[in-house]
Amino acid sequence: MQKFYKIITYGCQMNVHESEKLAGILTRLDYMPTEDEALADVIVFNTCCIRENAEQHALGNLGALKYLKAKKPSLIIALGGCMIQQDNVAKEVKKSYPFVDILFGTHNLEDFGVLLKKRLETGKKVVEIVGDKPKICENVVPFRTSYPNAWVNIMQGCNNFCTYCIVPYVRGREKSRSMQAIYSEVQKLVLLGYKEITLLGQNVNSYGKDLNDGTNFAKLIDFLQEVRGEFRLRFMTNHPKDLTEELVIAIANNKNCCHAIHLPVQAGSDEILKKMNRRYTSKDYLDKVAIIKKHLPDCAITTDIMVGFPGETEQDFLDTLNLVKKVGFASAFTFVYSPRKGTIAAEMPNQIDEAVKKDRIMRLVDLCNEQTRQFSATYLNKEITILCEDYDKKRDLYLGRDQYGRMGYFKSQENLIGEFVTIKVNSATGISLYGDIVEE
Ligand code: SF4
Structure with missing residues (x-):
């Protein structure tokens, strides 16, 4: 009888790719993917602990599976990823979520197939979390999606x-x-x-x-x-x-x-960069930007910026805005700092008031949006090559990114996914470009 699996992924691109590896392991064991939890024989949570709310979200969704396990005792529920590498979380899961069958960490993802077999053969809960020993999965063929x-x-x-x-x-x-x-x-x-x-x-x-x-x-x-x-x-x-x-x-x-480099700056104040232990100053950062512009004058530089780090003064924040103005980012991911339990910053004094954080993030977003718009406006009436990667059914448009990371949308009667396509841009809104295919 056909067996099915579902993998629920939280967090960054690294985790998405690790889920592809878990899918590869399950595929080799003859499982097929499904989105339907009721049909699944194995459900794997690939968790992330970078943000505490992702952790709470994962635990919430895990709790919701209790009823499914009660209805279908043969269902195997596995919890892995970096959240489980934290001792306190692993202990809490063992105590409060007894219906979880397999607990594994980031360092032994490659062994997931062995852990699953062990659970199926013994009928006993399997907990194998390896400590501080990153292991590269050389022997797993990912199931890429x-x-x-x-x-x-x-x-x-x-x-x-x-x-x-x-x-x-x-x-x-x-x-x-x-x-x-x-x-x-x-x-x-x-x-x-x-x-x-x-x-x-x-x-x-x-x-x-x-x-x-x-x-x-x-x-x-x-x-x-x-x-x-x-x-x-x-x-x-x-x-x-x-x-x-x-x-x-x-x-x-x-x-x-x-010609696209994502170079997270996080802050423009030297004092805050020091507290963050980033080990560069704003001048060091600007020097790196100058090196990029010297050898790759057309490079799209994107970044991550955090506001409201403990102790951030109005002047520190203005230093961040100044740095953003000096660099002129193609786009930026902006975040409000939120304390992460287990980190040094979470214990620092002078945590910033939520209203102040909100005000700063809005001012930063306004500036970054303006830079994003300016960058996109440089595309108008230009021909660009995009790699078509998807079809937006709602808008009936194909889409894909150019080498600088800008998303371009266009109409086509043919399925062009996987093709390099040249389009002429006739409108630009925010980070999206719209154009028509240029016939060869
Ligand atoms: S470089 Fe800093 S922010 Fe990035 S993963 Fe390492 S510790 Fe975290």
């Missing part, structure tokens, strides 16, 4: 300990894959027809340091020039302190590399 885009992990973990972030505590120290393993995976994906490959890591700029053989991210970008086929190369995410001129030159020299 994002054609024509594919994600490739190049490293696990993070060594940075930004004071607001829980990642290094739950994902462990940096561990890089070999250049050869990454090259092989990228080449196979391109041969299979994938057109956009995104290299993933918490801080791709420090890729290779732990290998202690001179490998670095710039060398990896150079090495990937050897991959045969038509495709685009992207990577995320970067840390300003580790972004080097050697890397920017490697990007400029690699014909497949998109």
Whole structure:
């Protein structure tokens, strides 16, 4: 009889890709995907703990499955991901959610098939959470659902300990894959027809340091020039302190590399950057931007910015606005700081009042939206190449991004998903562009 699985994913792109690996493991065990929980034989929660509300959300959804388990005792419920790497959460789940069959962490995702078999054979709850030992899944073939885009992990973990972030505590120290393993995976994906490959890591700029053989991210970008086929190369995410001129030159020299760099600044005040333990100043950041503009004058620089970090004064916030004005970002993800239990920043004095945070985020969003609009306006009447990646049924439009990350929409009678398409832009709203196909 056919067996089905459902994976519920929380959090970042890294987790989405890890869910593809879990799906790959389940596919090899002859399970088929389903969205219908009532049909599923296995339901896996791949959790994220970066934000506390994601954690609460996951626990809420998990609790709602209790009734399903009571109706169908053969259903296997598994909970994995970085949330479970926290001792207190693992203990709470064991105590308050006794119907969970398998608990596993981020470091032993590769073993999920073995854990599932163990649960099925013994009928007993399986709890296997490995500590601070990131393991690269070299032996799992992901079940990818994002054609024509594919994600490739190049490293696990993070060594940075930004004071607001829980990642290094739950994902462990940096561990890089070999250049050869990454090259092989990228080449196979391109041969299979994938057109956009995104290299993933918490801080791709420090890729290779732990290998202690001179490998670095710039060398990896150079090495990937050897991959045969038509495709685009992207990577995320970067840390300003580790972004080097050697890397920017490697990007400029690699014909497949998109001229788009996501460089999270977080704040423009040196005092706040220090409290965040970001290990760069606003001047260091602007120097990195100058290096990018020198070698990649057309590069779209995007960023993450946080407001309301503990102790942030009005002047600190104005420093952030000034930095944003100086750089001119193509787009920015803006956040209000919220304390994350288990981090240093959560214990800092002078937490900022919610009303002040709200006022600052609105002022920041206004500025960033204006920059986004200005960047999009430069596209009007231009021809751009986009990789068609989806079809919007509601609007009856195909869509895809250009190399700078802008989303373009267009009409087509043909299904062009997976094709590079040239469109002439005739309107731009926010981060979206609309145009017509340019006939060859
Ligand atoms: S670089 Fe900082 S924010 Fe990014 S994952 Fe590491 S600790 Fe977290």
